[in-house]
Amino acid sequence: MSDRFAFSLDATDGPARTGRIETPRGTIRTPAFMPVGTAGTVKGMLPGSVAETGADVLLGNTYHLMLRPGAERIARLGGLHKFMNWPGPILTDSGGFQVMSLGALRKLDPDGVTFRSHIDGSRHRLTPERSMEIQRLLGSDIVMAFDECPALPADRARIASSMRLSMEWAARSREAFGDRPGHALFGIQQGGLEEDLRAESAEALRAIGFDGYAVGGLAVGEGQAAMFGCLDYAPEQLPADKPRYLMGVGKPDDIVGAVARGIDMMDCVLPTRSGRTGQAWTRRGQVNIRNARHADDPRPLDEHCTCPCCRGYSRAYLHHVSRAKEMIAGMLLTWHNLHYYQEIMAGMRAAIPAGRFAAWEAEFHRLRAEGDIAPL
Template sequence: MTDRPRFQFSVAATDGAARTGTISMRRGDIRTPAFMPVGTAGTVKGMKPADVRGIGADIILGNTYHLMLRPGAERMARLGGLHGFMRWERPILTDSGGYQVMSLSDLAKITEDGVAFKSHLDGSRHMITPERSMEIQRLLGSDIVMAFDECTPFPATRDRAASSMERSMRWAKRSRDGFDSGVDHAAGAALFGIQQGSMEEDLRRQSSQALLDIGFDGYAVGGLAVGEGQDEMFRVLDFAVDMLPTDKPRYLMGVGKPDDIVGAVERGIDMFDCVLPTRSGRNGQAFTWDGPINIRNAKFAEDLAPIDPESPIAPWSRAYLHHLVKSGEMLGAMLMTEHNLWFYQQLMAELRAAIAEGRLKAFADGFRARYKGNKA
């Protein structure tokens, strides 16, 4: 592992604004565009790590907020870090904890220093600062560390968006300094900055320039997929992505639906994460090339066809999945989750191939026409 690069991004082909390439790190290569399954609490729910790798995932996401509360960052370090603890030896990206602190905790208070909050688990009081976020991610053994930021709520007034973005940029500098202070970890990990600015083009530009002045290994577009709708998200991406360097990976946080991903790839995004495929699987929704289906629907009760003949769960019929999900059986959630994560990885593979072969527009148009045509 030591003879591999700390972090290197190479673009193999472009098609319009879209790119396909590779992020090389000490724990392995990440093919881009990439979708990262979310392992919130040190597990991709319902999946063994080997099976997550088996369906094509190169990297997963861990959640700083949840892991700092349980089992605790210091305990995780004593146990050898997140990789060894959960038996996933490939790259892990950890978010900063900022979004969860502000969305899940009771009475979070934001100050210039950081965010004070109560745990949603037991009401205990905690404080996350940019420096503490970097320390937690270091203790977890993260490969890609996210700068600590304030996720601007939507909708937000211009003044609110500006003050939130400006604070995030000050926190970005403190995150950079805190990350660099962990010399041993920083020697093998990468740090991403997060662009903010809500829906405002000039604020996004100010944010991007501040991040470039600090310098990061990669850049995320934050503050989207927070309720603004797909059209507005794409409108922002149309200007926000071009503000970020072409020689660094671009990550759209918390996105999303398959058609969101396709549109974002067309606009130059390289990395994605979202709980949707796992959460939907647990709730009986399967993603298919013909659009999402609700396996609870009575029309599937005697349907002996698989969800997809190429899916790893193809041996089990829609009728059996319908029965499992309706019965509340654990296996139903597991199989549906595996299928959804496989589908997302297949979508990413098709996008990479389409970009490499210069046919992304045809693929994307065909995908949208087929995907949106289903009303099951």
């Protein structure tokens, strides 16, 4: 275990990469999927259970934690790791995306954003400097620069002005972050679906200098084809010797397609949110366990899966507890979904150094195309 932050590439297979991010709190194997612990918890899971799925790092949410219970309170109580009982690395987002999604509740100016809490309507202010302060108080290992992310579709002028403001904020974030050995600051590339604006953003971020780089402003309504089109060039615009993080992605085939295009890290609420609504992700695609076809089915969700949900419970049981709205339904399906997502990451990490990524990817898509097992 390192006392500093460092990234090393172990192997590549085409644009796909596998490597390691070393932090004082542990190693993050890449490609990495980060379960989302929005408010200091991965919903429906104990921290030890999240680790058992194979997750090396969690994501925490600056916006939600600053509102409740408050960054200063978490700092007084020993920091986010101690507060939520997660000893491994934590990445915190900057709050920019959540503030963007507030719409009418926010007011943007060149210095920052003033917004009202979605919880109680109280007034708050986020600037690059305040975002860095909050993330320092939380004690996160990987800190994200504060940015402004426009929803897509948007016109080119709006995307360009937003990107340039984000680059100004990136420089201020870098200055405010300072020198924090063992902690990392990632810059966020913006520019919508415009290749030249993405290039301009990447050049500005390189000039500032960061420990890692995120591709931001995707998975905001543009669709998979457009996202992949952007990822065909955006990762290559960023430094090859630093981690590349695609924010807020995604479905299993989004993740595989992103890794195929050179992405190292991803996060998404989908596996946990889906688990709470009766949706399971399997190697054969998505399963809605609430459908009547599962009511008498004694088989597991996936006979090849080794998670506790598949080892111990039938589709019939999962159907029953999900329809009855029992808490265990969301807990078991969330565990399964997170396990499956980490299984995907492990599969890619094994395939890339073996030079088998294309074959692995083809088999991944073949199984998904077959669809769920036939009803009894």
